Amino acid sequence: MGLRNKHLLGIAELTVKEINQILDTAQSFKQVATRPIKKVPTLRGKTVINLFFEASTRTRASFELAEKRLSADTLNFAVSTSSVTKGESLVDTAKNLESMSPSIIVIRHGSSGAPHILADICKASVVNAGDGMHEHPTQALLDAFTVRTRKGSIAGLKVAIIGDLAHSRVARSGALIFSKLGANVIACGPPTLIPPDFARLGAAVSYHIDEAVSNADVVMMLRVQRERQQEAFFPSQREYFDLYGLTRARMRLAKPDAIVMHPGPMNRGVEIASEVADGPDSVILEQVSNGIAVRMSVLYLVAAAHASEDISQ
């Protein structure tokens, strides 16, 4: 029962049982959001630090709301306001924060593995809110939760993940979670943006969007950053959209009840056409509201794992 580890560093470390428990618990928290008072006293007296080394509006807002609804005391450390800009190392920052005795540190960092460093030196539970090009586990969990809510179950579904797989932590966590939960995952993008051996994360690989979208139950689009063009990964946004953009015509290849997801923020007209993003198949806004319930679930379960570690010592 519960998570084996008091940290949530990535989907790679989770068992199927743990993933399902996080999703089941999120279901309970979703009910809380429907009430007039959307707050429970569960983490009262506990401090949660949001340590954001990268700008992020939605993930941070989502975590903050989840923490507040659990009655935790929250503290936001953002790059612009912390001493990180003065050259303080992650280790020093972490030691400083540790002296505030937080129960949980939520970290977003541009370097892959930064949450692992934090987990090594801190007593607090560490929740990865996105590290470099590595993982974004809460995004994957909320994606899985959204699909499960819409489709009933995940096993056997065809999930297409399309875009810049090389630089995307959402792609890695997504491929891992959907393949662990028994979906047929197909990862698609230009070969320049598919890292070696991506298939070993549990996804078939295709260079052709029509093949990926064909008969899909879930189409998950990834953000393509404009600077990739300067790095010669593809010639132009126009050609990218032509070859890999999700249009209404392409969505016709998917199952009639297929859903479209995007972790945001979207580049309309680069990876996704507005008519699809705002269309009837899009569950993009649902993803946002599910994010809060999933993050409450994660915070509750890591706090529970932390409690069991503390008391058994």
Added chain:
Amino acid sequence: MILIKNGTVVDPANQIHGKFDVLIDNGKIIRVGRALKAPRASVINAAQQIVAPGFIDMHVHLREPGREDVETVQSGTAAAAAGGFTAVMAMPNTQPVNDDATVTRFILDRARESGVVTVLPCGAITAGSQGEVLSEIGEMVKAGAVAISDDGRPVMNAQVMRRALEYSKIFDIPVVDHCEDQALAAAGVMNEGYHSTRLGLRGMSSAAEEVPVARDVILAKVTGARVHIAHVSTRGAIQSIREAKRNGISITAEATPHHFTLTDEAVSHYDTHTKMNPPLRSADDVAAVIEGLADGTIDCIASDHAPHTLEDKMLEYDQAPFGIIGLETAVSLALDRLVRSGCLSIVRLVELMSLAPARLLKLPSKGALSPGYDADITILDVRRTVKVDVRRFRSKGRNTPFNGWELRGAPVMTIVQGKVVWAAEAHDAGGLAGDGLPMVVDDSNMK
């Protein structure tokens, strides 16, 4: 006068492998023979131990001048002695870069004042290792440089490299190239492959090493100069070198202990002690390195000892500097993972760690136990088990992925020009001394 008795002498240059005594005096080898007698000599009992010509590490970063907080000539050479090395080649990427004779002389002065083992400076190929203008190679060679290299900031421009190779022929010195095409390496921080994909770290393709190795093979052929490939790490690069050698091209290569012991899977926990350049490669590449060491494609083992402060290494993986220390683990790793495992004979190992680097660097009286040669001797105990413990390191560096490893086979004594500069003590084995006793020195007046 010292008499080393009853050891198993391994001296590939003289085709000696057997029980002999070694008599040394005045810093020189007097003779190697059976049942030697020297009544006035101090006696070292080397029964059950290997007596070899002094090991030479031709790829060491001593960090002096410039980063004396990280390592000094004194601490680096003390580490070398404790690792069984009698000479080290000091790479030129100091601050300032060893690109002119004054820096070369400074390093040699520091070595005379505080060095524990012989220091062989390596000069820079280009001024400031900027890859543009040749440095005053002649001046540096006159001052004592034995090779040139832009290690760490390799010469990207093929024409500049060609000129450097041609120019090096005046002095008949090797040009040591760290082969890395920086555009192909694409700011990578580890080997490109499944593990870089999984960990979300930028990968360095093996092509980034293999393309410049292929270039160097062609340039070596065109110029006839002596190219030495530093720390070769991929199967493709090794294959290029193997073919080049078969075609009679003057190319040599070295490999590091970490490239024959660890794979890129070791990066899994984002431990920055697994970050070095070239990076840890795949299991297939590790196998290729061992094959290359065995079949002669790779000429020598060098540590690429690269100390960094823990503060520098305690950073995010992509922010931390490349490099690990290796002087105090190289010999044990080679004995355990290459000799004990049966991949190499002890004779081949001595060739790789002593004879080959001595010949490569044209060191006139090193790499063999011939009469009149420098009395540089490394004594090994292949049955001694050691547990790597960074707290005992002489190096100022602590950045090694091998801390805590138990290894069988270790150096037990280092003699430089007739002087015992280091001897293992019982506690150096980390309480795990094998059945072979640590060195017993019979006579106290030996010092």
Added chain:
Amino acid sequence: MTRHTFTPLPAIGYVWENGKYLNDESACANIQTPFRFMKIKRQVMTGEGIDLALSRIAAEVLESHQGQLDNLAIIGIRRRGVFLGQRLAQRIEAAAKRTILTGILDITLYRDDLTTISTWPLLRETLIEFSIEGKSLILVDDVLYTGRTIRAALDGLIDMGRPRRVQLAVLVDRGHRELPIQAEYVGRFVETSDDEIVEVRLAELDNEERVVVVEQKKAGDDA
């Protein structure tokens, strides 16, 4: 701690009865005291007793809610209160020949002992699919003991709206209150000592119907 000296225990919270473990996890789902095991000391209610008590409570509820059944809702507290609440509602529905609103409350998020227990309970869903605003609620639980569960349940309910009134129905009141909480409807009062546990066993979870008092023994006391 003695936990490591008592190894043969197959899992947390298993019940020892008649010389063997009852290998039914649900039989001890309520028990939050790991590494202890229990011996039944006495039976305090039979299956028939439970039936009778519920029927009596149903009659009392009907009487006190005459003309107000529209506003009545029965809320079972997870886990056994859910089944008792359903049975109570069925009885009321049968007698009044109309449907009664029911809901399920999970109090986990409101517990006051999360900082002291090592095994946090599995969070389950609260299912109250109507507004409790202005309703007359009857909370149902199996055993009333310290009153802390009811305190948590009240906090949980009030976060969902402002009921007109909340009453409490329990199958067993065993005393030892730690908070000023009383039940309007009680199946049976049972005298207990502090080291005893009252277990309500219901067919839905335990394959039997009875209420027993078990002795709580420290692990290793006897084996």
